[in-house]
Amino acid sequence: MNITALKNFAQKARVDLIHQVGAQLKLVLASDSLARREEDKAVHELEARIERKGKEVVVEEVAYTWFNRFCALRFMDVNRYSTVGVVSPSEAQTQPEILSDAKMGVFDENVVSNKTKEKVLDLLSGRLKSKDAQGEAYRLLLVSYCNHLNRTIPYLFERITDYTELLLPTNLLAVNSILAECRDAMTEEACKDVEVIGWLYQYYISEKKDDVFKNFKKGKKAGPREIPAATQLFTPHWIVRYLVENSLGRLWMLNHPRSNLIAKMEYYIKPEQEESDFLRISKPEEIKVCDPACGSGHMLTYAFDLLYSIYEEQGYDPASIPSLILTNNLYGIEIDERAGELAAFALTMKARQKSRRFFSNPTEPQICVLKNVKIEPENLKEYVKHVGIDLFSEDVLATLNQFEEADNFGSLIIPATSNAGEVLRALSQKSMEGEMFLSETHEQIMTALTQADYLSQKYHVVVANPPYMGGGNMNGKLSDFAKKQYPNSKADLFSMFIERGFSWVCNLGYVSMVTMQSWMFLSSFEKMREQLLKGSAIECMAHMANMVMGIAFGTSATVWKKNPIVSIRGAYCFIEYEDLDGSKPKRFPPQNERNQRAFKENNMDGFYRVSADDFQKIPGSPIAYWVSDKGFEIFRENRSLSAVANPCVGLQTADNERFLRIWSEVSISHIGFGLGNRKQAEESKKKWFPYNKGGEFRKWYGNHNHLLNWENDGREIFSCQPKSVIRNPSYYFKESVSWSKISSGKPAFRLFPKGFIFDVAGTSIFSPSDNLLYLTLGYTNSIVARKVLEVLSPTLNFEVGHIASLPFNQYIGDIEEINQLITMSKSDWDSYETSWDFTSLPLLDPSYRGDTLASTYSNLRAHWNDITLEMQKLEEENNRIFIEAYGLEDELSPDVPLKEITLTCNPYYRYRNNKSDSELEELLLSDTMKELISYAVGCMFGRYSLDKPGLILANQGETYEDYCRLVPDSTFSADVDNAIPVLDGDWFSDDIVMRFRKFLRVAFGEEKYEENLRFIEKALGKDLRQYFLKDFYNDHVRRYKKRPIYWMFSSPNGSFNVLIYMHRYRPDTASIVLNEYLREYQVKLSSYMESLRRKEGNPDLSKGEKVKALKELDKLRKTQDILATYERDVLFPLANQRIEIDLDDGVKVNYPKFGTALKKVPGLEAKE
Secondary structure, three states: OOHHHHHHHHHHHHHHHHHHHHHHHHHHHOOOOHHHHHOHHHHHHHHHHHHHHOHHHHHHHHHHHHHHHHHHHHHHHHOOOOOOOOOOOOOOOOOOHHHHHHHOOOOOOOOOOHHHHHHHHHHHHOOOOOOOHHHHHHHHHHHHHHHHHOOOOOOOOOOOOOHHHHOOOOOOOOOOOHHHHHHHHOOOOHHHOOHHHHHHHHHHOHHHHHHHHHHHHOOOOEOOOOHHHHHOOOOOHHHHHHHHHHHHHHHHHHHOOOOHHHHHOOOOOOOOOOOOOOOOOOOHHHOOEEEOOOOOOHHHHHHHHHHHHHHHHOOOOOOOHHHHHHHHOEEEEEOOHHHHHHHHHHHHHHHHHHOOOHHHOOOOOEEEEOOOOOOOHHHHHHHHHHHOHHHOOHHHHHHHOOOOOHHHHHHHOOOOOOOHHHHHHHHHOOOOOOOHHHHHHHHHHHHHHHHHHHHHOOEEEEEEOOOOOEHHHEOHHHHHHHHHHOOOOOOEHHHHHHHHHHHHEEEEEEEEEEEEHHHHOOHHHHHHHHHHHHHEEEEEEEEEOOOOOOOOOOEEEEEEEEOOOOOOOEEEEEEOHHHEEOOEEOOOOOOOOOOHHHHHHOOOOOOEEEOHHHHOOOOOOOOOOOOOHHHHHHHHHOEEHHHOOEEEOOEEOOOHHHHEEEHHHOOHHHEOOOOOOHHHHHHOOOOEEEEEOOOOOOOEEOOOOEEEEOHHHHHHHHOOOOOOEOOOHHHOOOOEEEEOOEOOOOOOEEEEOOOOEEEOOOOEEEOOOHHHHHHHHHHHOOHHHHHHHHHHOOOOEOOHHHHHOOEEOOOOOOOHHHHHHHHHHHHHHOOOOOOOOOOOOHHHOHHHOOOOHHHHHHHHHHHHHHHHHHHHHHHHHHHHHHHHHOOOOOOOOOOOOHHHOOOOOOHHHHOOOOOOHHHHHHHHHHHHHHHHHHHHHHHHHOOOEOOEOOOOOOOOOOOHHHHHHHOOOOOOOOOOOOOEEOOOOOOOOOOHHHHHHHHHHHHHOOOOHHHHHHHHHHHHOOOHHHHHHHOHHHHHHHHOOOOOOEEEEEOOOOOOEEEEEHHHOOOOHHHHHHHHHHHHHHHHHHHHHHHHHHHHOOOOOOHHHHHHHHHHHHHHHHHHHHHHHHHHHHHHHHHHHOOOOOHHHOHHHHHHHHHHHEOOOOOOOOOO
16 A cells, blocks of 8 residues: 555545635635525525534534545445445546446436436537536535435435535546546555555645644634544554454454454464453344444454454354444444544445445444434423423433534543433334424433443443543543543543543453543653552553654553452563564564563564552652562662652743843852852842753763852742742752653763753752762662662652652762763863853873873874773763672663763763764864854953953953953953954954964964864864854854853954954944944945956956956945945944843843844743
8 A cells, every 4th residue: 555645645635625615615605606506405505504613614524524525435346335436437448437337328217217317418419518528427416326325324325405515626527636636646555445444544644733733833722623633643553453353352252262353463463371250141133333533443343353253253244244333233433524434334345345235234333423412401491391300300301411522622521321222212113293393392302311321331342543632632621521520540531541541341351442642651640650550450561662652652552451350460571663563563562672672572463461569669659660670679678769768849930031041141159159058149139040951861070050040049030929939948058869751862960060940851869878879879879779860760850759750779889980970061061161060172281291182182183082991980980880789780781872971072972972073073173163263252351261261251241351351461351342353355464364373372372373274173173264154153052052151243244344342342332343344344345346446457467357356346246335334334333223131131131132233042031
């Protein structure tokens, strides 16, 4: 089956059909339309529906209806279920067979009426004039066949006597028509299985689904109309088989252990031992299977196949089996009417496949599409009075009012009455003849009771791929309903369906569903897990990684048995995307890394065998099926970390843009570093304090980037309560071990020394003992803790509760290695200018000084390699200590890959992609030279000095005079006017390239200057000037996380650029850029252009030289025009404004004040 072709067809078909139906609608509704004259009743019905639902909804409904019909007709044509090709041509023909036959005078009298036949013949012969005679004739024939199919497939082919026929798209015979494209996509190969209908359904609504998800990001909730699209997900066939075979198939095998059915079930897992507590089934007709979110019917169609084999094995007449299955065994419930139609169609096609005579006496599949029912109280009162009060108990009356939001709450509605079927049968005997005013109420009540009957029956098997939608995307009514009816599972629709499933099945029945994996692990589902583990047993589970089902999150296909008498050890396996061959596993269960122990320990069957009792040994009862016996023992024998330390959730500002800054944005004198408690912080009179906000994967030390406005003991944040949430303030400023709550991979724990406040994303552990805190850091960064966290939180969302639950052995050795790891990580962090403890570049450290910059770098690189390997050795020793302490020598290795040694100087960590060693070395060298250049620019502005470590000028408004006072005998002086031109040539003596060349001479000597410069340019892959023009500012913006401290005044085409340092900015800085640089540059350009003009008349120059001069002159004229406009419209008005800035406001507020005068910083406007 060519899935891509089906997807392209379905998505295009939706767009085309909506357009074509919309065009027809416009014609039909025109005041003088033919339809108004000939089909006035249908037009009025159409207008009434538009009034009730809206034009857009009606167009989409009709488009969807015709899409379903075209696809159904094509499927039946291909499989020869139609007597003639309705949308398909016969062999060697191009037009549909019904039209070709009509041209030869051949009509099926059972289908085409004499009136239609005559009109078709008149059109084809030309007796009846038409602009498109063949197209009009075909439309008449198509409608006739659709009406004929109403007898066998009424739910999909209602009699077309209404506006649906009026809106039938035209041009159906064109070579690029919807029918032609349908035939191309729905090939004979694709139509071998009715599963094709499900794929078409998914892809038809996929763009609508995308629109709904875009709206989710904008905060819009899913209403009843959006829920089907938002939650639709077609289930791969192998997962359908797994779920049905291990529920319906298992039920039959337990009752008939010698059945040959087992040979047909590829994914069936035999019980570990003989079972005695199972539902007794004496004959196939007793089995009831329900899919409460049936979509296009994929689960039910495979259940049909299995049931057919069961009936066949029991000796039933093959011709009668399809009707027996549809009458007794299969039930579907759905909120999307079109999907329900397709489910019923799919089951009908299954029946027709098995019985050629099925259409002669068809049985309608039991698919219930839930509809809203709102009965007016007065009408209900009159109705009850008419038919008698006896049938209407309080629970029945309550049930009748439960379907006002049926399209919203769907199968999650639990009817108040359990005997809806009895009342329904009794009322069906009541005659409403002559009761015109009660007939509508009667129909409403019958609809409500029919729906309640489906929802209140007891089934042996409930199998589904329920909708997935988190509580945050639910509309208000659905959210309130979830909280009230499903308090333990309200977090998502799928979890509510799991809970609801158990109210449908009888004791020892099966709930079999594929859902998101989050219920297995997240703390928000803990009560639900407890409920499930107490009231059911997991028979089996196929746990699937991201993308196994074609979606970017993990899922699990789970089969539960309700209220088992005997404890069951379920069979579990894990499937990764790499285990698939196309759309199904290469082998089942797969032999991947996680399943390896199961293959070794369980007779090579590849399944972990675990009971509910095992899961309950772990805090929170995660469904961690892969844990070894030793792993369960660790939880049982050790205290949790929370017994000796206190993991805490941190502060939520509710307005990060107001309260947070990157440290480099503000004046260094406004920051309070290293303070030990809130009192010291308040007394310091500082405004900004270090803030732990989580951050990237980094162990031991680092991610010290942010500041929090905690002036006056956080008075301003306190005033924002309850929006801001100030948690655990007694721990503020205390030393801690912290981690990032949400990780893209493995957890990483870091020491935060005293002086920090911590964020909700930088959750932290506190301990009264430094030794214990450091031991906690060593443990949490060990392979032991990592493996335990994979059990507690496989979703990579590391909550405080997960960390608090870590089994912790505090009686482990000393902390010498841990101190060394912290020290090495801190040294690495502080080696880069983005650290507030940065003093100078390692390249300038005399310890590594060589004759040339190349040899200096080589020495430094050797040192970096040594400390990386030393750190790897220490981490492996740390792992070894904890592995031995927990007795896991047989299960864990102490090895730590180089990419997990989290030093910035380690290229295997820093770049993390699958690059070769030589590529990594090139990147590291290039970045080290860029860091040298960045430091040099800092020296140019006086932020740093070659003669004094650390920050020099880092407070608002500091001047050249301040620099001279702080560094009186500077070997490389700061720029005087805080403006450094970045141009395409040596136009100014303080040009940035000239300044860097001087820096290089001072820092590394005159003797090897040229060689050093070549080394830098080779590492950059371009000459120095090109780097400053093209890349420097982008690198700077990236280095400072889109909060640049150097700002680039830049003309629109980048021909004029001047760099300034924001901490030295003054209200006259723009005037300096204007008068000293822009205007001066224009004068220099004019002079240069005059020299180019003189070349034109110079007889000593060749023609080529003159042409070159003229081209350059033309280019410079355009540049001059741009610069003149930039001066007039941008820089001159800006200079006159003498803009004031306040560094406390941050770059995000200050930078935009200068508008287009500054180079745009992409992403600056993005929210924190």
